[in-house]
Amino acid sequence: MTASSSRVALVTGGGRGIGRAISLGLAADGxxxxxxxxRDREAAEATVEEIRxxxxxxxxxxxxxxxLDxxxxxxxxxxADFGRLDVLVCNAxxxxxxxxxVNTDPVELERVMRTHAFGAHHLCQLAVPAMREQERGDVILISSVATLTHAANGGPYNMAKAALEALGYTLAKEELRHDIRVNIVAPGLVDTTMGQKLMRAVAxxxxxxxxxPSMPFGHVCTPDDVANVVRWLVSPQNTYVTGQKINVDGLANFLR
Known part of the structure; x- marks a missing residue:
């Protein structure tokens, strides 16, 4: 694969759900x-083929x-494959x-924290130096409106997403002078496999x-609803927004 002159985005968890919508949306934007x-190579390859x-x-x-390795x-x-990196979306x-x-398995706590917070930190540490070489860089961290309420029985997830957001706010200040925008996008309930499993379990x-019919604007949030926010944040239309968190839930948490 030869080096690219187009902006290059790395989307973690980019083959399914929100990540797939983001991958396709960024490709549609050039x-x-x-x-x-x-694990799901088939879904990732299908997303790649659609982009191609x-x-x-x-x-x-x-x-x-x-x-980390x-x-x-x-x-x-x-x-090595693309020759550059301009956009990092930590979605996995x-x-x-x-x-x-009281009943949380410490192994679960560590796994969730490492996936959301440690993984994002590692990737930012590794990717940001390459972004500094470009005219502009963008980091998007996909969090959750869970950090607005910190509901019971979700300690590992609440803690991990809160740590992820702390990373975003910190990195935005550190990289401002390098023309790298860092923003947080926080969906509520989204029509994905994870969302379906959650609602089956709790409701x-x-x-x-x-x-x-009971949701804002007449529908459950879709992956495209989230992807559209990401697309704007990393687009030329975003000239002055960094260090911000955008909740993508139609105010659902405040209407209940």
Missing amino acids: MDVAVNFR SAGRRAQAYQASVDL DDRRLVEAVL GIASRGQSV GVDDLRALD
Whole structure:
């Protein structure tokens, strides 16, 4: 693969759900996209093929973001293949198991924290130096409106997303002088596999679309709703926004 003159985005967890929508959206906006996956190679390759069919370059990369060695290998491979890196979207994530603090397995706590917070820190540390070489860089951290309420029985997830946001606010200040914008995008309930599993577990809802009439604007948030915010934040239209968190939930948490 020859070096690219187009902006290059690395999207972790980029083959499915929100990550897939972001990968496709950035490609539609003229970027080449490195699509990271942990296990679902088939989904990642399908996303890559869709991007290529639209005329942009794309490649799938297997890496578990909670492992520093994997993160180092991932960033090195993207830079070797594309020749540059302009946009990092830290989207990969996992859910916690809904236990109280007292009943949480320490192994689960560490796994969730490493995936959301440590992994994002590793990737920023590895990717930002390459972004400094470009005219502009963008880092997007996909968090959650869970940090607005810190609901019971979600300690690992709440803690991990709060740490992720702390990383974003800190990095935005550090990299301002390098023309790198760092922003946080925080969805609520989204129509993804994870969202479907969550609502099945907590509310016995098998079809998220059945919730549409009760949701803001008449529908459950979609991956494209989230991707559209990311697309604007990394676009030329965003000239002056950094160090911000945008909640993408239609104010659902405040209407209940």
